[in-house]
Amino acid sequence: MTTFSSDDPIEPATFDLIIIGTGLPGSVIAAAASAAGKTVLQLDPYNSYGSHFASLHLNDFTSFIHSHATPSSTASSNSTPTSIDHDYTVLDLNPRLLYSNIEIATYAPEILAKHHPKRFTIDLGGPRVFFCADKAIDLILKSGVYHEVKSIDANFIFDGKGQLWNVPDSRGAIFKDKSLSLIEKNKLMKFFKLVWQHLAASDGGDEGSQNSESSKILEEDLESPFVDFLKRMQLPHKIKSIILYAIAMVDYDQDNLEFCKSILKTREGIERLALYQKSRLTNAPEAMIYPKYGHGDLSYAICRRAAVKGCVYAERVPVSVLMDKHSEQYKGVRLSTGQDLFSHHLVLDPTFKFPLPPASSPPDLSTSLKDDKGKVARGICITTSSMKPDISNCFLVYPPGCLYPEQHTSIRAIQIAGSSAEVCPKGMFVLYFSALCDDAEQGKRSLHAAMNALLTLPVSGNRHGSAVHSEDAEIKPTLVWSTLYIQELIMDQHEYFISTPMPDGNLNYNDLIDATAEIFHRIYPDEEFFPLTSSARSLEDDCGVVLEN
CATH class of the missing domain: 3.50.50.60 (FAD/NAD(P)-binding domain)
Structure with a gap:
C-alpha cells in the first residue's frame, strides 16, 4: 500500500x-x-x-x-x-x-452532553441499505473487500392512521400477519405464486415442461404499468400499496398520472420483487442489511x-x-x-x-x-427509544398520500440501534429519512410530516409546535437531535x-x-x-x- x-x-x-x-x-x-x-x-x-x-x-x-x-x-x-x-x-x-435549506435542532442537549460527538457516526447519503442479493454485495465479493454488516430486523409500512404494519414478504410472514384478512392473505399468496412461477419459467427452471410457457406472465402484461397489472389481479388497496412501495420500492404515486414522473412497468416490478425474494433466500434472516x-x-x-x-x-x-x-x-x-x-x-x-x-x-x-429527478430531501434524527418495542434495526416506508393529500412520493426511513451497530451509544437510535422532491418546500414538508407522525417532539423544544398527542404517545420515540437538508441530484x-x-x-x-x-x-x-x-x-x-x- x-x-x-x-x-x-x-x-x-x-x-x-x-x-x-x-x-x-x-x-x-x-x-x-x-x-x-x-x-x-x-x-x-x-x-x-x-x-x-x-x-x-x-x-x-x-x-x-x-x-x-x-x-x-x-x-x-x-x-x-x-x-x-x-x-x-x-x-x-x-x-x-450541493446542500441547501439546512435545519439543525437539538431538543435534549442534556442527553447529547452525556456522550462525546465521536460516539455518533452519521451517513451523509442515508437512508441506504444493502439487499443481500444486490449489486453492491456482488461488488464486495468480486473486489475482495471485507465488510461487517448487521441485519435489518423488520420492515414496516405506515398506514396513514399512525399504525405501522408489518410487510408480509414471505409465506410465513403472510400467515402470521394478524392485520390481513383471510381473503387478503389468499390473494397475496396467489399473486406471489404467479410471480415465482413466472421467474422459474423465465430462468429455465421449467424447461421441457408443458407448463413452462403457460407459467409465464404475458408479454403485453409485462409491458403494461405494474399498478394496472396489480389491479387486474384484484388486489386490495392495502396489498397493492405494500407491493408497490414496501417491496418494489417505487418512488412516485402510481395512481396519480398528473404527478407521477416515472411509471413502473410490470417487467421491472417483477425484477424488483425477484431481488427482494432472492435477498430473503440468503443466509441473512431478512432481505436487507446495514454496514456495522x-x-x-x-x-x-x-x-x-x-x-x-x-x-x-x-x-x-x-x-x-x-x-x-x-x-x-x-x-x-x-x-x-x-x-x-x-x-x-x-x-x-x-x-x-x-x-x-x-x-x-x-x-x-x-x-x-x-439524474433527472431534481432533488432529494434527507433527514436524520437521534432518539432514545425504538419506533417499535424490541426492534433494533428496521425499515419503514410512507406510501404516497398516507400523510397528506399532496404527498406524491414515497418517504423512506431506516432505524439503526446503537446496541447493534457502531453508529451511536447503546440505548440510542439513529433514524434516516428521505424523499424525492421538486423543491425545498415540498421536500421539507414531506419529511416534517413523516417525523411528526413517528416521533414525540418535546414541547419546549418543538420548533414546529406540533407535539404528538395520540393515545400511544408515550411509546413513541422522543427526539433528541435532528437535521434536515436538501441535496441536489446532479x-x-x-x-x-x-x-x-x-x-x-x-x-x-x-x-x-x-x-x-x-x-x-x-x-x-x-x-x-x-x-x-x-x-x-x-x-x-x-x-x-x-x-x-
Missing part, C-alpha cells in the same frame, strides 16, 4: 488514471482500474474518506454539510484560472455547493483494496487541474507543493468543480448518466474529464453501481469490471460480507 502525505513528492509522475476524491464511485473505479493493471493515483484534499458517501462524527457531519452549502470565502463559482505558465492553464478546484460502521466504511474498504492492487493514494493534498494552454485539453494536475502529475484520464468527484478556460467551448454533457459529463455520480434517492446502490461501471467502460472499454479471479475466490479471512448476530 503506497500512501503519501501532503509534503511528500509522489512517484511516478505519470499515471494511466488520476481520480480526485474518495467518494464510493471514484474509489470503485480506482479499485477496478488497479485490478485491471492500470497505474492509478487517487488524491483527496480532505483528511477523511468518502466525500458525500462518508459516515462522519456528529461535529464533522455538521461542518461538512455547511461547508458544501455556503460559498467559500476563498473560492467563487465564477473563478478564473489561477495562473497561466509557459505550457499550462492552471484551474483551481472549487467546492460544489456506517456506509462510509464501504468507501474506506474499497480504497484499501485499490491500494493493495497498486493504487497510489494521497490525502490532505490540495490540487489544481492542468489544461494545455493551446489545445485546451486535459494534461494532469498540480499539487499545492508545486509538483505536476500527468495522466491519460481524469475522474472527478462531484464534491469538486472547476471553471473552464475563458476561450473554451461549452461542456459536452451526457444525459445517459445524469452529475456532470465533460469532454475533458468525467464526474462520478452523487448519492441518489434510492434505497440501494444498484443504479450507482451501474453508472460507475458505465464510466469505467467509457475509460477502458476492453477491460472487465471486477472479474471474479481465482485469488478472490481463495480469500477467506481477508474478504467477504460478515453478518454479525
